[in-house]
Amino acid sequence: MDIMGDTKPDRKKIELTDGNILLRPYRMSDVDKLFHAVRESVNEMSVWLPFAHENYSIRESKDWIKKRPKEWRKGIAYDFAVFDMQSGDMLGGCGLNEIDERNGKANLGYWVRTSRTGKGVAVATTRLLAKWGFEVLKLKRIEIGIALGNQRSLRVAEKVGARREGVLRNRINIRDVMHDAVMHSLIPGDV
Numbered sequence: 001m002d003i004m005g006d007t008k009p010d011r012k013k014i015e016l017t018d019g020n021i022l023l024r025p026y027r028m029s030d031v032d033k034l035f036h037a038v039r040e041s042v043n044e045m046s047v048w049l050p051f052a053h054e055n056y057s058i059r060e061s062k063d064w065i066k067k068r069p070k071e072w073r074k075g076i077a078y079d080f081a082v083f084d085m086q087s088g089d090m091l092g093g094c095g096l097n098e099i100d101e102r103n104g105k106a107n108l109g110y111w112v113r114t115s116r117t118g119k120g121v122a123v124a125t126t127r128l129l130a131k132w133g134f135e136v137l138k139l140k141r142i143e144i145g146i147a148l149g150n151q152r153s154l155r156v157a158e159k160v161g162a163r164r165e166g167v168l169r170n171r172i173n174i175r176d177v178m179h180d181a182v183m184h185s186l187i188p189g190d191v
């Protein structure tokens, strides 16, 4: 039997917050905000996240948001936009994907728009999302796989308290170049 069960949480009702940031599933009305957040961050993001390429278009923001409800319903990916609670600005995105229902495992990913990095947003985001993954999805293990050279992201995993488990060879494909990845994990009780 699968650990996670068949019922998927109702994405329309979910808001995760620590008082400073808010995580909620994407809405179609976020298309413009997503587009601008990615556009301003292309230089920093494209190095590690190929979806944020130099010709990234509003069409891509739209298509991607459009697919979120189906992927959520099917249990393929649980994606959230991240907002500043005070200003309402979109700060970035995060998600749980590569779901393994049999073993209760997921990969956790994140990005923060360039103008808002260095302020703890990724660390706070990771904590909120991981906690939700354990409490609501009943995950037993969350992986954060980070390309060996991505110093900032490695620091995020460390600050969150994820356990560094080792280096996995040729684990991440970034534009057809294979990168070794530092595998980190969180299990219930870690966050």
Ligand SMILES: CC(C)(COP(=O)(O)OP(=O)(O)OC[C@H]1O[C@@H](n2cnc3c(N)ncnc32)[C@H](O)[C@@H]1OP(=O)(O)O)[C@@H](O)C(=O)NCCC(=O)NCCS
Pocket (backbone or CB within 6 Å): 044, 045, 048, 049, 110, 111, 112, 113, 116, 117, 118, 119, 120, 121, 122, 123, 124, 145, 146, 147, 150, 151, 152, 153, 155, 156
């Ligand atoms: C990695 C990323 C998510 C970090 O977001 P963030 O909100 O700035 O992260 P936080 O502020 O929560 O913490 C990051 C840590 O990295 C440090 N950091 C920030 N800028 C840095 C830089 N230029 N070089 C090295 N470390 C840096 C921060 O100082 C902080 O550590 P500290 O508190 O000890 O100083 C963001 O830079 C990003 O979106 N990068 C591109 C996409 C990406 O790499 N995603 C992750 C894929 S695994």
